[in-house]
Amino acid sequence: MKTKEAIEWFKKTFNKHLQAAVRGTPFSVDMLAAIAQQETGYMWAPFVARRLSVKKILALCVGDTLDADKGRTAFPKTKSELLAAPRGDEMFAIARQALEEMAQYVTSYAGAVRNPDKFCHGFGIFQYDLQYFKEDPADPAFFLRKKWVNFAACAAKCVQELRAAMKGLGWANKTMLTDKEKIYVAIAYNTGSRRVDTQGGFKQGHESDGRYYGENIAEYLALAQSISPRAAGSIRKTVAAARLKPPVSAMPEKAHSLLRFGDEGDEVKVLQALLQSQGYFAAAVGGHFQDKTKQAVVYFQQTHLGRDGKPLEVDGEVGDETWWALYHPSGLPQRSHIPAVVPAGLMPMRAKILKVAAAEHQADVHEDPDGSNWGDGVSKYLEEAGSPADCWCCFFWSWCVHRALGKHPFGKPMGSVLATWQQAKMKGWAMDKGGYAPIPGDAFVMLYKDDSGKLKGTGHIGFVLRVDKAKNATVFNTVEGNCGNRVKVGRREMDQSTLVGFINQYPREKKPRRWETGLVRADDVGAEGTR
Structure with missing residues (x-):
């Protein structure tokens, strides 16, 4: 040879x-x-x-x-x-x-x-x-x-x-x-x-x-x-992409205009390069805000916080808060400082799964290099069925269930949030958020719809860790993978626009009798490590 x-x-x-x-x-x-x-x-x-x-x-x-x-x-x-x-x-x-x-x-x-x-x-x-x-x-x-x-x-x-x-x-x-x-x-x-x-x-x-x-x-x-990129099987890159692909931490933060679908120009190139460097945008940097760019923005918004520490609004538009998060996509700015406290009184299956997820959070599992969708700890979620550079929130959810119970929820590792939601509907496990009270151990599911109401396949999934109250919950704590490039404990609201519902795969445990409610906050941390 x-x-x-x-x-x-x-x-x-x-x-x-x-x-x-x-x-x-x-x-x-x-x-x-x-x-x-x-x-x-x-x-x-x-x-x-x-x-x-x-x-x-x-x-x-x-x-x-x-x-x-x-x-x-x-x-x-x-x-x-x-x-x-x-x-x-x-x-x-x-x-x-x-x-x-x-x-x-x-x-x-x-x-x-x-x-x-x-x-x-x-x-x-x-x-x-x-x-x-x-x-x-x-x-x-x-x-x-x-x-x-x-x-x-x-x-x-x-x-x-x-x-x-x-x-x-x-x-x-x-x-x-x-x-x-x-x-x-x-x-x-x-x-x-x-x-x-x-x-x-x-x-x-x-x-x-x-x-x-x-x-x-x-x-x-x-x-x-x-050797041409096409022959090697790689994504074609433009000269502009090569110029705009340094690490995010090295790109100077500056003010930008509001960007939305259909926009063009140098600021769109900067946006695409920032998304690309964090593993959200696989296409070439070309300066055209079209479907692929919007989908990348949506998924980034689903998995990041704004400067106020709250989840970004998922609208596919890039305003001040999303620009800020793009320049601060991981590390301290994306930490919620919420401890992974599993509520008391849960049924054994739920508690076991949440303890596995909480242990991954405690182990500080994160991407290495940053933005790679890979690294020591992350790679194990993908090894069974995923590929390097795959988004891994769904693989994390599936892996934790398998680790705790010895089997995957649907008999195999799942990497697509939309496919997971569809499978859950077929089994009767999918609970639309309207009229359903989430229980710790459920999976929360976020899916993005376009202006016509059609699901676009962009989604995010994680575990419900705690809820503010057993009935009529308005806020819940989460343990989720691929959020801020790591396993993260966070806080989400029931009225979040892309939250479609929950997966309850515990047919015998749909109504636990008594379990601890109440959220955990950053100032509840004490001596416990946070991610």
């Missing part, structure tokens, strides 16, 4: 993961493709030609067996040093097994596998080094739980390291990188920032057979860029 063919396969196979990983960063899909080709292309390109499964290819992307006798200075220099580290025996067993499995396919590792003290030091398609097993307390799980066989986890880790490399080069505040700067960042990714001369050429980084890391990255980056 020729190098260009290998890179094209890589971009096409992992396109959605790559798009999610680089969204809101100064990096690009082509940059990650170049790094992967340099780090492990010599492994996976032959595997592709042999038609191994993608899962098997990812599992075999391990390498680097050099120890102290060959000049290694980073941990672990030897088997004994690894064994002496906490949980080092577990890590050695994994690293040794990885070497043995890989040697069955790559004959050049046959000599290393004959030495019982040899093991792999590099893991994943981007080759994350085993030194971090000891240096970073958060990283042992990446190795011990074999997260390196999951491409999305590898891509997220690569982006994390590239950000660190940028910081080391003094470029932490850059929101865009030239191709030349991307190559220097890649060299720093390989060799460490202190060893990079950003005024020099590309003969820097690891040298092998007369070629330097930087030279190879330059070649592979150019090859990746020569």
